[in-house]
Amino acid sequence: MTCKEAFQEISKYLDGELSEELKRALHEHVGRCAHCKVVFDTTVKTIELYCDGKLFPMPENIRNRLHDLLRRKFHERAV
Amino acid sequence: MHYTSMMALEVNRLEKGTDRLTGKSMSAQPQKATERAESELIAEAKAGNGDAFEELVNRYERRIYRLALRLVGNTQDAEDVLQETFLKAFEHLPDFREDSRFYTWIVRIAVNEGLMKLRKRKSDRSEPIEDAVDDQGQVMPREFRDWKPNPEQLLSQEEMERVLLDAAHKLPASLRTVFMLRDVEELSTGETAEALGLTPGAVKARLFRARFQLREELSKVFKSEKSLDL
Structure with a gap:
């Protein structure tokens, strides 16, 4: 597998869409190619950073305004 | 750890839909035994029960807010998207046919609201x-x-x-x-x-x-x- 081919397959690998044969070829390539190892590791890390559940918490005042608005709508519909 | 083992671990976590940092489940539908079934809440909300709709909002508001913020990039626009999403969901709930997950349905509304916000902003600056x-x-x-x-x-x-x-x-x-x-x-x-x-x-x-x-x-x-x- 060449570096260009490895790069094309990393995204499919992350989606669990690679055949066993291509997975083995990708593992083998990334195990010996420092550049592709960096690309693989930092792509995984990119996804991990965006998935950190501690980031972007919803402020309580925003939640309160949402629920106040919805309750007004419920009330309008009820009367 | 051997590198291939590390890759296998990573993909295992990615495929299982777990939080990549904590390993905890990030399932969209909470599974606590005490929580009421979503289909039951949807049926009650469709019949006009505001409390049932609010329970649905409680389940997904944080995720919708985070999604909106990541899409539009600032808290003020994210709050607008959040409010519009749940107002539209409430108004159009009778149209929700339950052939997809409720969460997927409100995500679709939130994305549309977010993109509209970005289009409006496009006239102000180049994005x-x-x-x-x-x-x-x-x-x-x-x-x-x-x-x-x-x-x-x-x-x-x-x-x-x-x-x-x-x-x-x-x-x-x-x-x-x-x-x-x-x-x-x-x-x-x-x-x-x-x-x-x-x-x-x-x-x-x-x-x-x-x-x-x-x-x-x-x-x-x-x-x-x-x-x-x-």
């Missing part, structure tokens, strides 16, 4: 909504320096949020949205395609480009000073 390159456009990595260890520990929470939002907003909304739905919200390719009116192939092509463009952007911030010793 790409659509990608200039088609889905077959070539992306190749340019940055090969490894990152500093534990980048999440290098910045405060506020700084990290800013870095992630800034990087995401270097991408056209068409790519950013696919990344947020597939990799962050963990919608399937089919659900993402349905939510955005795309083919599954277009979702995969955009996700590929979004992942690597974001990696390039974050590499500018987190790359190590050292070059690879080849």
Whole structure:
């Protein structure tokens, strides 16, 4: 597998869409190619950073305004 | 750890839909025995029960807010998107046919609201909504320096949020949205395609480009000073 081919397959690998044969070829390539190892590791890390559940918490005042608005709508519909 | 073992571990976590940092389940539908079934709440909300609808809001408001913030990039617009999403969901709940998950349905509303917000903003400043390159456009990595260890520990929470939002907003909304739905919200390719009116192939092509463009952007911030010793 060449570096260009490895790069094309990393995204499919992350989606669990690679055949066993291509997975083995990708593992083998990334195990010996420092550049592709960096690309693989930092792509995984990119996804991990965006998935950190501690980031972007919803402020309580925003939640309160949402629920106040919805309750007004419920009330309008009820009367 | 042998490198192949590490890769297997990573993909295992990615495939199982677990939180990549904590390993906890990120299932969209809470499974506590005491929680009422979603279908029951939807039926009651459709019949006009505001409390039932509010319980649905309680379940998903945080995720919708985070999605909105990542899409539009600031808290004020994110709050507008959040409010419009649940108001529209309430108004149109009788139209929800329950042939998809409730969460997928409100995500679709939130994405539409977010994109409308971005289109309105486009007249104020130059922000790409659509990608200039088609889905077959070539992306190749340019940055090969490894990152500093534990980048999440290098910045405060506020700084990290800013870095992630800034990087995401270097991408056209068409790519950013696919990344947020597939990799962050963990919608399937089919659900993402349905939510955005795309083919599954277009979702995969955009996700590929979004992942690597974001990696390039974050590499500018987190790359190590050292070059690879080849």
